[in-house]
Amino acid sequence: MTLDPQRLLRDLFDTAIAAAHPRQVLADQLPADRSGRAIVIGAGKAAAAMAQAIEEAWEGELSGLVVTRYGHGADCTRIEVVEAAHPVPDDAGERVARRVLELVSNLEESDRVIFLLSGGGSSLLALPAEGISLSDKQAINKALLRSGAHIGEMNCVRKHLSAIKGGRLAKACWPATVYTYAISDVPGDQATVIASGPTVADPTTSAQALEILARYGIEIPENVRAWLNDPRSETVKPGDPCLSRSHFQLIARPQQSLDAAAHRVRAAGLTPLILGDLEGEAREVAKVHAGIARQIALHGQPIEPPCVILSGGETTVTVRGNGRGGRNAEFLLGLTEALNGLPGVYALAGDTDGIDGSEDNAGALMTPDSLERAAACGVSAAERLADNDGYGFFAALDDLIVTGPTRTNVNDFRAILVLERHTDDH
Structure with a gap:
């Protein structure tokens, strides 16, 4: 069976929401x-x-x-x-x-x-x-x-x-x-x-x-x-x-949703790594997640790919710009910039209530070619991050996730899929 990375990530998000309904x-x-x-x-x-x-x-x-x-x-x-x-x-x-x-x-x-x-x-x-x-x-x-x-x-x-x-x-x-x-x-x-x-x-x-x-x-x-x-x-x-x-x-509680998603990861033949509920500035939390994903992709530590990194909790955003987007879009944009197109790495970040901050999306998806596609559209990840415009970045790529209100709320859900090992940093 061929794995569809984006479909798997969306399935994990839906599983996390259903577990808390x-x-x-x-x-x-x-x-x-x-x-x-x-x-x-x-x-x-x-x-x-x-x-x-x-x-x-x-x-x-x-x-x-x-x-x-x-x-x-x-x-x-x-x-x-x-x-x-x-x-x-x-x-x-x-x-x-x-x-x-x-x-x-x-x-x-x-x-x-x-x-x-x-x-x-x-x-x-x-x-x-x-x-x-x-x-x-x-x-x-x-x-x-x-x-x-x-x-x-x-x-x-x-x-x-x-x-x-x-x-x-x-x-x-x-x-x-x-x-x-x-x-x-x-x-x-x-x-x-x-x-x-x-x-x-x-x-x-x-x-x-x-x-x-x-x-x-x-x-x-x-x-x-x-x-x-x-x-x-x-x-x-x-x-x-x-x-x-x-x-x-x-x-x-958030842990129930992470456990449900981890069960679904195993059912797909992958290994889950649950980091738990996390707090901190969204773009800084993204850098930590990027470091873990890179270590897995390059060195197989702390687990071998294919695997999925799972985390929840509630990050914060110190607003300095005039852009649109909640903490999940901010996290994912920070992750996109930090990974810099690392092959074989896909990610999703979304709020389980279906609303990321005050926007109409629950979150967004990142693919290994997100930066490349954005550049082709004339969109700069660094500029959008400086303007707190995660929503605008992923809207330009048509990668926003829109669920509508889910009528539950165990806060944020993040999943990073690492498909394979690499011999060196690209």
Whole structure:
């Protein structure tokens, strides 16, 4: 059988997405007793698909409200689905956050709340803290996204500017029992980081939020600074009694998707090398991946080709140019330049939610002749990388991957196929 490199890489991406889809992972995690009444709330790019899975599996009375990104909705009959903006929150997200809080207020001990949480929930469930406007949060969020801050740092700030995150949603539900089912999109799968942890304790502090803003040179208005210096800005801390009836269950994580892709690699007769969840500047992470691919191609270390290098996680992009493209396009463009047309090496990088940053593509594909084809089109990889224009580079080659919203989210997926050994560096 002749191997089609591009088809294999796309198959691996589809496999990774399917392994994390709510229809595959949610039903088995629900309580054994599904006959009673439950109030369902949720936020994230997978929230609508998770709500669908709940409706199919729950035998008792259901009602509730979930919010997902524009275009990521799904048809539900008992649970209302609302769409809002991501990654920068909008009025719709603020309105639905207020409704969610109203829905879980004044509950009794006998009530059950099912909270469906996935990546993107932090901006989708946006309710500013007292004295802070939505425009304040939008401006700070935009600055953080451009600064190169990693997801944990961004969420520390978000939690302390919120009326709903950092355990505050669980506090609002008290004394009802809360079951949180989460799909992780963060390296390390920390419950406190996924969508800024609305139903779990938060160990970070307002002082740390201020320090992060200062470290990245983000200017904040005086009302925001005053709030972060106010003791009321502190989130719910470990050991708080209001969390005693709150249960957290991780139902999908990036590792599951990497394992599923690795199984598919073996089925194709190749060897997988899983690097795990990685963080860092996208173009720098690309250089490391390029070094590993080159070592395999030239020396058969740490494994012999044919093989596939797999990794996940969430890189960052410090925006300096005016081009288009998310972190996956940036990674792949950096990889393309670093490999410099190394024969027999193909790669894919994509976001499992189907949206790379704020663009309409999930990611892109690289082939050994990407640089050559780009040059023939008058497109320079170095110039496009300097302008943060990964989208434009791969669009010129017709190598963008467009899936549309996948309605799940375990963050980035990267696969580098190394087909053969070479006697010397070309």
